[in-house]
Every structure is written in C-alpha cells, then in structure tokens.
Amino acid sequence: xxxxxxxxxxxxxxxxxxxxxxxxxxxxxxxxxxxxxxxxxxxxxxxxxxxxxxxxxxxxxxxxxxxxxxxxxxxxx
Numbered sequence: 001x002x003x004x005x006x007x008x009x010x011x012x013x014x015x016x017x018x019x020x021x022x023x024x025x026x027x028x029x030x031x032x033x034x035x036x037x038x039x040x041x042x043x044x045x046x047x048x049x050x051x052x053x054x055x056x057x058x059x060x061x062x063x064x065x066x067x068x069x070x071x072x073x074x075x076x077x
Contacts, residue, residue, distance in 0.1 A: 003051035006063035010048045017044030 005013065020041030024034050047053040056062065 001050075001052050003064055004056045004062045005047055005051050005053050006065060009063045010051065013044045013048035017041045017048060020044060 018041070020037050024037035024041060
C-alpha cells in the first residue's frame with residue numbers, strides 16, 4: 001500500500017486525533033456526539049500511524065513529498 005499522508009499532515013492528524021479522543025472521553029458521555037468524536041479521533045490517529053488515508057485516495061490527494069523525477073513523470077502523463 002502506497003502512503004498518501006505526508007509527514008507534516010501526520011503530525012497534525014496525531015495532534016487532532018488525540019484532542020478528539022480527549023474531548024470525547026470527557027464531554028460527550030453517552031451521546032451520539034461521543035461516538036462520532038471517538039470515531040473521528042480514531043480515524044485520524046490510524047491514518048497518521050499507517051500513512052494512508054482512504055479519503056485522500058478517493059479524492060486523488062497525496063501530501064507526501066515526491067522526488068523531482070517522479071513529478072516530471074507524473075506531469076508527462
């Protein structure tokens with residue numbers, strides 16, 4: 001599986017996912033919002049750890065750094 005989440009985006013996802021889980025654990029107990037915040041936090045943490053995001057793949061978005069030769073090949077296609 002090819003990664004599509006870059007290093008800086010991974011850091012942001014780790015931070016945001018941690019905050020989402022923290023907020024979900026304290027403020028939304030027993031509500032649907034609690035479950036949604038948990039799911040969003042876990043998804044952000046998982047994609048940060050794995051380096052691949054299904055939403056990025058669907059949208060064709062890639063935030064990894066590519067080498068100049070790879071960029072030229074992609075532009076030539």
